[in-house]
Amino acid sequence: MTEQPQQPPASIDDLETGDLYRLRLFVTGATPNSTRAISNLKELCETHLANKYELEIVDVYQQPLIAISEQLIALPMLVKLSPLPQRRLIGDMSDTGKVLRGLGLPAM
Amino acid sequence: MAKESKKNKKAADYPQIAKTPTGITGLDEITGGGIPTGRPTLICGEAGCGKTLVSLEFIVRGAIEFNEPGVFMAFEEKAEELAMNVGSLGFNLEQLQKDKKLKIDYVHIDRSEIEETGEYDLDGLFIRLGYAIDTIGAKRVVLDTIENLFAGLSNQGILRAELRRLFQWLKEKGVTAIITGERGEGPSLTRQGLEEYVSDCVILLDHRVINQISTRRLRIVKYRGSVHGTNEYPFLIDEDGISVLPVTSLRLEKEVSSERVSSGIPSLDKMLGGKGFFKGGSVLVSGTAGTGKTSIAACFANEICNQKQRCLYFAFEESPRQIIRNMHSISMDLQKHVDNGLLQFMASRPTLHGLEQHLVAMHKLIKRFKPQAVVLDPITNLITVGSVSEVKAMLIRLIDFLQEEQITVMFTALTLNTVVTEQTDEGVSSLVDAWILVRDIEFNGERNRGMYIMKSRGMKHSNQVREFIITDRGIDLVEVYLGPDGVLTGSAREAQKLQEQTGEVLRSHAISVKDREVLRKRKVLEAKIAGLQSEFESAEEELNKIYIEEELVKKVAEGNRQEMLKLRRGDQGGNDRKVKSNENKRI
Numbered sequence: 001m002t003e004q005p006q007q008p009p010a011s012i013d014d015l016e017t018g019d020l021y022r023l024r025l026f027v028t029g030a031t032p033n034s035t036r037a038i039s040n041l042k043e044l045c046e047t048h049l050a051n052k053y054e055l056e057i058v059d060v061y062q063q064p065l066i067a068i069s070e071q072l073i074a075l076p077m078l079v080k081l082s083p084l085p086q087r088r089l090i091g092d093m094s095d096t097g098k099v100l101r102g103l104g105l106p107a108m
Numbered sequence: 109m110a111k112e113s114k115k116n117k118k119a120a121d122y123p124q125i126a127k128t129p130t131g132i133t134g135l136d137e138i139t140g141g142g143i144p145t146g147r148p149t150l151i152c153g154e155a156g157c158g159k160t161l162v163s164l165e166f167i168v169r170g171a172i173e174f175n176e177p178g179v180f181m182a183f184e185e186k187a188e189e190l191a192m193n194v195g196s197l198g199f200n201l202e203q204l205q206k207d208k209k210l211k212i213d214y215v216h217i218d219r220s221e222i223e224e225t226g227e228y229d230l231d232g233l234f235i236r237l238g239y240a241i242d243t244i245g246a247k248r249v250v251l252d253t254i255e256n257l258f259a260g261l262s263n264q265g266i267l268r269a270e271l272r273r274l275f276q277w278l279k280e281k282g283v284t285a286i287i288t289g290e291r292g293e294g295p296s297l298t299r300q301g302l303e304e305y306v307s308d309c310v311i312l313l314d315h316r317v318i319n320q321i322s323t324r325r326l327r328i329v330k331y332r333g334s335v336h337g338t339n340e341y342p343f344l345i346d347e348d349g350i351s352v353l354p355v356t357s358l359r360l361e362k363e364v365s366s367e368r369v370s371s372g373i374p375s376l377d378k379m380l381g382g383k384g385f386f387k388g389g390s391v392l393v394s395g396t397a398g399t400g401k402t403s404i405a406a407c408f409a410n411e412i413c414n415q416k417q418r419c420l421y422f423a424f425e426e427s428p429r430q431i432i433r434n435m436h437s438i439s440m441d442l443q444k445h446v447d448n449g450l451l452q453f454m455a456s457r458p459t460l461h462g463l464e465q466h467l468v469a470m471h472k473l474i475k476r477f478k479p480q481a482v483v484l485d486p487i488t489n490l491i492t493v494g495s496v497s498e499v500k501a502m503l504i505r506l507i508d509f510l511q512e513e514q515i516t517v518m519f520t521a522l523t524l525n526t527v528v529t530e531q532t533d534e535g536v537s538s539l540v541d542a543w544i545l546v547r548d549i550e551f552n553g554e555r556n557r558g559m560y561i562m563k564s565r566g567m568k569h570s571n572q573v574r575e576f577i578i579t580d581r582g583i584d585l586v587e588v589y590l591g592p593d594g595v596l597t598g599s600a601r602e603a604q605k606l607q608e609q610t611g612e613v614l615r616s617h618a619i620s621v622k623d624r625e626v627l628r629k630r631k632v633l634e635a636k637i638a639g640l641q642s643e644f645e646s647a648e649e650e651l652n653k654i655y656i657e658e659e660l661v662k663k664v665a666e667g668n669r670q671e672m673l674k675l676r677r678g679d680q681g682g683n684d685r686k687v688k689s690n691e692n693k694r695i
Contacts, residue, residue: 028231036227060232064239071216072232074261078225090261091226102223 021045021053021103022081026072029061033092037076040093048105080104125333128176128248128284131169132162134352138337139328143309148275148285150306152297153313158324158345159288161197162313163250164190165349166286168199170248171209178248179240179283180212183256187212197349211240217260224262230270234277241283249278249285255300275305297329308332314340321462321493326352342464351468364388369481369516372411373404375585376544379561379570385542386566387480388514390507392537394521395546399557400578401520402426404546405483406435406442407583408518413445417480420473421453424489428453438582452477463494463502471509481516487536488522503536541565546576549597556598559585575601 025041027034038057045053060067060075070079078089080103089102100106127141136142143149143166151159160182167178182190190212191201204210213236241249254271261267278285287306289298297303303310310329315322325340343352368383371391377384385391391408393401405421412419423431431453432442445451454473458466474482484506490499503519510517519536537543543562548555559576561569574585575597589596589604596604 026232028229028235031229031231033227033229040226060235064235067232067236067239068213072236073215073217073230073257074222074228074233075231076228077232087223088221089223089225091224091228094226095224098223098225102225 019052020082021049022056023053023103024056024058024079024081026058026060026066026070026075026077026079028075029059034076036092036094037078040096041078041099044093044096044099048100049103078102127334128170129174130166131173132165132350132352133348134341134343135162135326135350138326138341138352139309139331140335143284143286143311144331144334145284146279146282147308148278148287148306149309149311150287150289150298150302151311151313152289152291152302154291154315157313157315158343158350159313160185160190160252161194161345162311162350163252163286163288164194164199165197167210167248167250168194168201168204169349171204176247177209177244178211178250179237179244179246180210180250180252181215181237181240182212182252183215183217184253186214197347199349208244211244211246213237213240215256217257219260219262222260228263228266230257230267230274233270234274238281241281247283249283250288251285252288253290254287255289255298255302258300271302272305313343318495321459323462323464344464344468346465346468348472351471363512363514365514370411370415371404372407372409372414373583373585375574376559379572379574379585380542380564381568383567385516385564387516388511389516389541389565390510390539391516391518391542391544392521392540393518393544393546394523394537395557396523396548399546399548400576400583401522401546402431402485403435403438403578403583404544405485405518405520406431406440409451409481409483410435410440410442410445412481412516413442413448413450416450418449418477419445419451419481419483420477420479421451421483421485422470423453423455423485424458425486427455437580438578439580440582452479458489458493461493463490463498466490466493467502467506470506474510474513474515479515481518482510484517484519486520486522488520500536500539504539507539537562549575551597552600554598554600558588558597 023041023045025037027037041055045055058066060072066072074090076090076092078093078099080087080089083104087102087104089099093099126145127139127143128145129136129142130139151162153159164180167180170176170178180190185193187201187205194201201210201212205212215233215236237249240246257267257271258264275285275287287302289300289302291297291312292299292301297310297312307330309331312327312329314325314327316325317323324343324345326343327340328336328338341352343350365387367387368385369387369389370377370384371380393404395401402425409419409421421428421431426434428446432446435442442451446453452473454469456466456469460466461469470482487499487503490502494502507517519540521536540563542564545560545562547558547560549558550556557576557578559574561571573588575588577584577586586601589601
């Protein structure tokens with residue numbers, strides 16, 4: 001389920017590469033919301049951010065401590081780590097317009 | 109025994125609701141043991157009325173006193189802020205967290221950082237809470253203030269559904285939870301209608317400012333499946349945490365003592381059946397200004413200390429030094445008792461804090477000092493900080509508490525008019541066990557003090573008015589003079605006494621004169637009796653003389669006749685018998 005990032009996150013190099021989108025999606029196992037969120041997000045990224053994104057999917061059930069450190073309440077939640085500013089998006093990512101706006105991408 | 113088992117069976121047949129003690133002073137008494145175990149309880153109220161503190165104290169007391177670890181989920185304040193806020197109450201949250209007795213989880217949620225892109229749920233919250241509960245084995249959970257979620261997330265439909273699921277989940281977890289909520293507008297208890305979800309126990313906190321003095325109050329709006337106190341109870345937040353009052357007044361099941369306590373005035377004791385007040389009783393001394401109420405109270409305190417017992421003196425009017433100086437003038441040395449630690453003064457202006465604060469301050473001092481007697485001088489001044497009914501309610505609670513502790517209490521109260529009022533201003537006269545009234549008696553251009561015992565429950569007491577005098581040597585009671593002109597006191601009584609003494613002398617003189625008169629009369633009478641006696645004797649003698657003479661004459665005549673018969677017997681012998689019979693007939 002979890003796809004670990006290829007590189008250690010949040011290094012200076014990553015920030016410099018302005019057009020690389022580092023995303024982290026927190027989900028809760030295989031709940032309907034989570035699965036929908038994953039498929040919606042993957043689809044969206046492939047469409048708008050092909051080859052310039054890294055998506056990390058974290059199952060909070062497996063790592064409950066992360067819920068505290070990341071201040072997770074509402075799930076699923078997508079965090080845009082870079083480019084800055086950080087943004088947090090919650091929900092099943094079904095509202096594509098909002099997701100794109102949240103990621104700082106031009107609307108379709 | 110059969111009855112006993114039947115009773116047990118009955119209790120077993122109808123299981124009672126299990127309760128978790130909060131450890132908050134007074135709250136467990138009101139709720140009859142605490143809040144429902146394994147169920148959520150809602151605490152709602154306006155901002156600043158103490159919701160967070162009540163819930164935090166519930167967690168901390170649970171961890172310290174009942175060995176029930178707790179999770180505090182804070183939606184408003186960070187853990188460090190909370191720790192700082194309650195540090196003044198002596199709660200060391202950091203240590204408790206290290207000991208795994210407490211877990212504080214600060215939930216931060218900010219709408220501006222979050223974009224909602226569709227359906228979501230609050231699983232993150234569930235996971236955090238579940239993790240926190242499981243790691244320390246928590247039995248208690250607080251969600252303070254969960255309504256903040258409504259500010260951070262906009263989809264109300266999801267939130268409501270999720271909250272319902274959350275409370276259900278908490279019940280399944282078997283944790284005793286407190287959920288706090290802001291007071292809503294209008295009739296709803298909380299802004300978001302949380303009371304719809306949490307329906308087992310709802311406690312409402314309130315914070316009111318009346319006459320510039322603020323009072324916090326607590327009321328149990330509902331408690332499913334349990335009896336509970338339904339009143340509004342004042343509560344306080346001080347350095348020991350929260351205290352809900354009254355502590356003890358739900359029932360009237362106090363111990364009573366028939367032991368007596370001297371009032372310190374022997375003649376007053378005599379009026380009270382010779383022994384004084386009941387131990388653990390309450391005594392009210394009321395009177396107009398300057399009638400010596402404080403002197404009576406000080407006298408009582410002095411006597412308690414003389415018995416090597418402790419006395420606590422709450423002065424609301426004078427400073428301790430002032431009282432000690434003033435009592436020196438009637439040769440009462442209170443300073444030595446203060447030095448010995450038997451007497452403690454607690455002087456404060458009533459306006460220093462609200463009534464409840466006063467009550468709690470008293471509670472605490474009494475608990476610490478453990479006195480045998482308490483003096484409140486005067487209670488009238490408390491009126492400045494509360495209404496009559498509030499003062500009365502406060503005094504009821506104080507009396508309850510003191511009776512529980514078997515402490516004798518003396519109140520002094522100022523009455524404002526010279527007419528004997530059947531009620532004191534505080535309306536406490538019906539509460540107290542003994543009521544002594546000191547009253548001015550204005551007569552003949554001077555004022556004197558009269559003392560009455562208006563009531564004294566459970567003992568024989570004098571119905572007489574006594575004159576109450578304060579001398580250099582102390583306080584004393586004198587019987588008033590009841591003359592033909594009415595009750596006389598003071599110099600009028602002295603004058604009357606003098607007048608009586610003069611009368612006494614005159615009367616004793618008059619009596620001696622009369623005595624002599626009687627003596628003389630007797631002498632005259634005796635002389636008369638002697639005269640009559642001799643008169644009678646002479647009359648008797650006279651009568652006797654005649655009688656004897658007749659006797660003699662008769663005797664002599666008889667002799668002569670015999671002589672004649674003898675002489676005649678020679679001539680006419682046959683007739684002598686006849687003649688004799690004739691003679692006999694004639695005589």
